[in-house]
Amino acid sequence: MEEIISQIFQVGFFTAMIRIATPFVFATIGELFAERSGVLNLGIEGIMLFGAMTGFSTAYFSNSLWLGILAAMLTGMMMATLMGFLTVSLGLSQHVSGIGITLLSTGFAFFFYRLIFGQPSTLPNIKAFEPVSVPFLKEIPWIGPVLFEQTALTYLAFALVPLAAFLLHQTPWGLNLRTVGENPHAADSAGVSVSAMRYQGLLISGALMGIAGAFLVMVQFNAFTFGVISGRGWICIALVVFGQWGPWKSAAGALLFALIDALQLRLQASSVIELPYQVFLMMPFVLTIVTMTLVSRNARAPSALLIPFRKEER
Amino acid sequence: MAFRLELREQTPVWFNIVLPLSAVLATLLLCSGLVALAGANVFHAYSELFLSAVSSRFNLVETFVKASPLIFTGLAVAVAFRAKFWNIGAEGQLLSGAMAAAYIGGIESLPSFSLVLLMIAASALAGAGWALLPAILRTRFKVDDVVTTLLLNFVMFYVMTALLDGPWKDPLSGYPDSPDIRMDAEFPILLRATRLHLGVLLSLLAAPMIWWLIRRTTLGFSISAVGENPSASAYGGIPITRVLIYTALISGGLAGLAGAGEVGGLHFQVMAGISPGYGYTGIVIAMLARLNPIGVVPAALFFAVVVTGAEAMSRATGVPVFLADVIQGTALVTMLIAQLFTTYRIRTLTTQG
Numbered sequence: 324m325e326e327i328i329s330q331i332f333q334v335g336f337f338t339a340m341i342r343i344a345t346p347f348v349f350a351t352i353g354e355l356f357a358e359r360s361g362v363l364n365l366g367i368e369g370i371m372l373f374g375a376m377t378g379f380s381t382a383y384f385s386n387s388l389w390l391g392i393l394a395a396m397l398t399g400m401m402m403a404t405l406m407g408f409l410t411v412s413l414g415l416s417q418h419v420s421g422i423g424i425t426l427l428s429t430g431f432a433f434f435f436y437r438l439i440f441g442q443p444s445t446l447p448n449i450k451a452f453e454p455v456s457v458p459f460l461k462e463i464p465w466i467g468p469v470l471f472e473q474t475a476l477t478y479l480a481f482a483l484v485p486l487a488a489f490l491l492h493q494t495p496w497g498l499n500l501r502t503v504g505e506n507p508h509a510a511d512s513a514g515v516s517v518s519a520m521r522y523q524g525l526l527i528s529g530a531l532m533g534i535a536g537a538f539l540v541m542v543q544f545n546a547f548t549f550g551v552i553s554g555r556g557w558i559c560i561a562l563v564v565f566g567q568w569g570p571w572k573s574a575a576g577a578l579l580f581a582l583i584d585a586l587q588l589r590l591q592a593s594s595v596i597e598l599p600y601q602v603f604l605m606m607p608f609v610l611t612i613v614t615m616t617l618v619s620r621n622a623r624a625p626s627a628l629l630i631p632f633r634k635e636e637r
Numbered sequence: 638m639a640f641r642l643e644l645r646e647q648t649p650v651w652f653n654i655v656l657p658l659s660a661v662l663a664t665l666l667l668c669s670g671l672v673a674l675a676g677a678n679v680f681h682a683y684s685e686l687f688l689s690a691v692s693s694r695f696n697l698v699e700t701f702v703k704a705s706p707l708i709f710t711g712l713a714v715a716v717a718f719r720a721k722f723w724n725i726g727a728e729g730q731l732l733s734g735a736m737a738a739a740y741i742g743g744i745e746s747l748p749s750f751s752l753v754l755l756m757i758a759a760s761a762l763a764g765a766g767w768a769l770l771p772a773i774l775r776t777r778f779k780v781d782d783v784v785t786t787l788l789l790n791f792v793m794f795y796v797m798t799a800l801l802d803g804p805w806k807d808p809l810s811g812y813p814d815s816p817d818i819r820m821d822a823e824f825p826i827l828l829r830a831t832r833l834h835l836g837v838l839l840s841l842l843a844a845p846m847i848w849w850l851i852r853r854t855t856l857g858f859s860i861s862a863v864g865e866n867p868s869a870s871a872y873g874g875i876p877i878t879r880v881l882i883y884t885a886l887i888s889g890g891l892a893g894l895a896g897a898g899e900v901g902g903l904h905f906q907v908m909a910g911i912s913p914g915y916g917y918t919g920i921v922i923a924m925l926a927r928l929n930p931i932g933v934v935p936a937a938l939f940f941a942v943v944v945t946g947a948e949a950m951s952r953a954t955g956v957p958v959f960l961a962d963v964i965q966g967t968a969l970v971t972m973l974i975a976q977l978f979t980t981y982r983i984r985t986l987t988t989q990g
Contacts, residue, residue, distance in 0.1 A: 365783065369966075405970070415973050418723050418783055422920055423973060427966025433959035438675055557787045564781070601799035608788045608795075612774070619780040 353531030360524030365421020369428030403529025710919025726786030728916025734893025742818030764893015836898025
């Protein structure tokens with residue numbers, strides 16, 4: 324047993340964990356902004372996939388990874404705008420609209436990928452993001468290689484957490500966004516445009532979900548496959564609940580989740596436990612459900628989440 | 638000229654037909670842009686998409702065969718959404734039903750006459766069981782049902798593939814497939830020289846039965862009441878928890894039956910690709926049918942045509958087969974927008990104060 328533990332918990336394991344956590348941090352913080360404004364963005368799974376696809380294609384043809392990231396962001400914002408049109412402007416069911424956005428984005432991703440790349444015998448790939456070492460800091464034993472030899476996107480993701488906390492809790496804009504999610508009528512009386520705030524929350528969510536998808540194809544896998552997201556988006560919905568709609572706790576949830584995911588990958592590879600690999604793949608989903616069961620009773624979602632705002636109705 | 642949205646008191650019956658039709662038309666119009674982008678002639682592509690399904694008697698029957706699992710998942714979602722039990726898990730419930738049916742159909746010791754009946758019952762139970770879990774989590778622990786039903790789809794998929802790769806793998810097959818079910822467990826074919834099997838008939842019978850359940854029984858009334866106004870239902874003495882649990886059982890059972898038809902009537906085994914997303918298409922179908930069980934049948938037939946026709950279209954014109962997926966997503970979005978006309982009417986205001 325001790326041997327297994329020492330085999331698994333090496334520096335490389337934690338480096339992998341931080342890398343695995345990155346897309347979850349992006350997408351979870353994204354979802355958080357939408358939900359704090361009062362919109363559950365179930366388009367997340369499809370938006371991540373579509374962002375991964377446009378990000379990959381752009382990077383493939385332009386040879387610029389950052390242009391790919393930009394394309395993924397814009398893709399996410401485009402689909403988030405449609406989500407806003409359905410749920411904010413038209414006040415339609417957020418559940419069904421979100422599923423619609425996911426189905427539509429998934430369809431787009433498949434359709435355009437096939438249109439652009441056809442059915443090649445070898446998977447088109449790109450040169451993935453290289454890790455960027457932070458001078459001096461990387462010298463710190465243990466922490467250095469784990470935290471400071473990551474890709475630029477990972478640094479961005481972790482800088483995003485304090486930034487999100489600051490935006491949400493220390494700025495007038497954040498107060499407005501949260502008020503719109505808690506009590507839209509009060510916000511409206513105070514002269515805050517409920518729909519403008521909700522669109523902003525959604526646009527941020529779409530941009531970050533797009534980046535999250537792009538990260539997977541530009542760092543983790545360096546190629547686009549149809550199953551590249553495979554449920555990661557849905558897990559982020561759970562992470563927001565787990566994090567009680569706060570950026571720090573949600574990011575902590577993403578880390579914890581990444582720990583489990585990295586662990587299942589290691590166990591899968593180490594063959595110390597003889598189990599079909601599907602059992603390991605299943606583990607994150609089962610554990611997410613278990614965690615949701617433990618925290619949901621005391622979870623307090625933004626009061627106006629799922630409720631469309633219409634000025635004339637009170 | 639100005640417009641104003643007004644609340645509508647009642648929706649005319651013809652809305653049930655006109656709204657889905659307009660949504661479908663709008664969808665085809667929007668998607669024609671993609672067809673053109675793919676460099677194909679829109680009329681040629683659409684005629685391939687729709688005409689291959691009705692071009693021969695065999696293809697017409699085949700459309701019904703393809704529609705059968707979609708009718709079941711469409712009904713499953715329609716029942717669940719009526720109670721606002723957000724069952725996005727018909728996919729996993731279908732897999733669970735398919736596995737149950739294949740398991741029963743392979744037991745050597747069962748008497749021949751009972752096989753088909755037992756397979757049907759087992760698949761419904763397995764689907765219902767897999768839907769019961771998220772229902773309990775929602776009613777007991779307040780866990781959001783959208784997330785759990787979605788996550789459980791992945792869990793069931795991995796359970797299935799783990800079994801197919803391991804203990805349940807057909808030793809005679811090089812693929813991760815389950816062994817074939819017994820010959821006498823195969824569903825009877827109802828029309829000679831076609832694949833029209835018992836499951837198709839069951840799905841067509843299920844639609845009016847569910848309609849009757851929703852419209853004519855106390856439980857059906859409660860299901861709709863809980864969905865429309867849970868607090869008033871509770872005040873009126875409807876046991877909400879129990880109604881939600883029953884809804885989940887019915888919904889999951891219907892999705893499970895979709896699996897029985899696919900195993901007993903078509904594939905005679907379980908394999909990883911047994912459902913190309915029938916559970917998710919069921920959501921689009923239920924919405925297009927405005928959650929009306931009878932409406933599920935034409936909506937499912939439409940998507941059966943689209944899904945099968947997409948391959949013919951792709952072969953003939955080179956338009957990616959995934960146009961079918963875009964059509965599904967677009968149809969759901971346009972139908973949602975069309976639904977607005979049921980709650981609101983647009984009144985044009987003539988220019989004066």
